[in-house]
Amino acid sequence: MSKRILVTGSSGFIGACLVKALLGRGFEVVGLDIQMPDYSEQDFRFEQCDILNPGQLERVLLKCRPQAIVHLAARTDLNGKGLSDYAANIEGVENLVKAVANTPTVQRCIYTSSQLVCRVGDVPKGEQDYCPNTMYGQSKVFTEKIVRQHDGGGTEWCLVRPTTVWGAGMNPHYQGFFRMVYRGRYFHVGRGPLYKSYGYIGNVVYQYQKLLAAPVEQIQRRMFYLADYEPLALNAWVDALQRELGSRSILVIPKSLAKIAAVLGDLINAAGVKSFPFNTFRLNNILTEYRYDLAPTEKVCGPLPYTMEQGVQETAVWIRTLLKNKE
Numbered sequence: 001m002s003k004r005i006l007v008t009g010s011s012g013f014i015g016a017c018l019v020k021a022l023l024g025r026g027f028e029v030v031g032l033d034i035q036m037p038d039y040s041e042q043d044f045r046f047e048q049c050d051i052l053n054p055g056q057l058e059r060v061l062l063k064c065r066p067q068a069i070v071h072l073a074a075r076t077d078l079n080g081k082g083l084s085d086y087a088a089n090i091e092g093v094e095n096l097v098k099a100v101a102n103t104p105t106v107q108r109c110i111y112t113s114s115q116l117v118c119r120v121g122d123v124p125k126g127e128q129d130y131c132p133n134t135m136y137g138q139s140k141v142f143t144e145k146i147v148r149q150h151d152g153g154g155t156e157w158c159l160v161r162p163t164t165v166w167g168a169g170m171n172p173h174y175q176g177f178f179r180m181v182y183r184g185r186y187f188h189v190g191r192g193p194l195y196k197s198y199g200y201i202g203n204v205v206y207q208y209q210k211l212l213a214a215p216v217e218q219i220q221r222r223m224f225y226l227a228d229y230e231p232l233a234l235n236a237w238v239d240a241l242q243r244e245l246g247s248r249s250i251l252v253i254p255k256s257l258a259k260i261a262a263v264l265g266d267l268i269n270a271a272g273v274k275s276f277p278f279n280t281f282r283l284n285n286i287l288t289e290y291r292y293d294l295a296p297t298e299k300v301c302g303p304l305p306y307t308m309e310q311g312v313q314e315t316a317v318w319i320r321t322l323l324k325n326k327e
Helices: 013-024 056-063 083-101 134-148 172-182 201-213 235-247 255-270 280-287 295-301 308-326
Strands: 005-008 028-033 045-048 067-073 108-112 156-162 164-166 187-189 198-200 224-225 249-255
Touching: 005 013, 005 056, 013 028, 013 187, 013 201, 028 172, 045 056, 045 295, 056 083, 056 295, 067 083, 067 201, 083 134, 108 134, 108 201, 156 295, 172 295, 172 308, 187 255, 187 280, 198 201, 201 224, 201 295, 201 308, 249 255, 255 280
Parallel strands: 005 028, 005 067, 028 045, 067 108, 108 156, 156 224, 164 198, 187 249
Antiparallel strands: none
């Protein structure tokens, strides 16, 4: 693996975890983000940079002389009204591949896309079979097309599509979910297992590291989903969180009742209470199963270091600390 690695989006959830893992293995790591990180690590170098500024971005790459780049910087929420709101995922990616082409030290790039290049529940037939139903997903289609158009900046490269990544450090949206479980306000919709290809953060970070080190013929110009190899059953996962947190047992409500509650949530949202947590959109996300083919990823990355139960244990420690600090 290259010794000097630049991680864009290093202040984000996956980026911060990846930086810490790489530093722990003795690599020289440079973080790049528009926002300052909320962590500090020994020997960690940080460059505050907006990837929408092509001149600044190229200067940073030439100064840092990275041998490998993991690109995670992006706007990832679903609140944008149009593609212009996701310029970081389009113009920002084009700026990066051009800067890579002008930085002779770069040997390998991993460009991060998203499972949402296809609507949730729609598993594509091929790597370029796209069907997004959000502006964010559409912007990530552009991410992939730009990388392919520019051949990754003329270096070794691959694309990755993380699925739902969970664990300590998740963003405020998912923190709300954990708070509901902790306080006994979460409920299951029906008794079915609802299988989903989720990825524990420790395993996803491990997959990034393995892709950085893999022989070029195994990764060049390919796309890999990043998640645990076996999909988890949503109800069993939440129940495991509930037990580890010591919360009250999760209630189960029928789907018919949940649909009525979701419609009421839609009305509450429409009345201006955007923070109300349950609506038709969220219900559909809960009920939609998705399983991706992780065999290509497993072939390159090998066995994963964490079980679901280990991930739940580590996440529960973080949740308790997080909520205690907010009280």
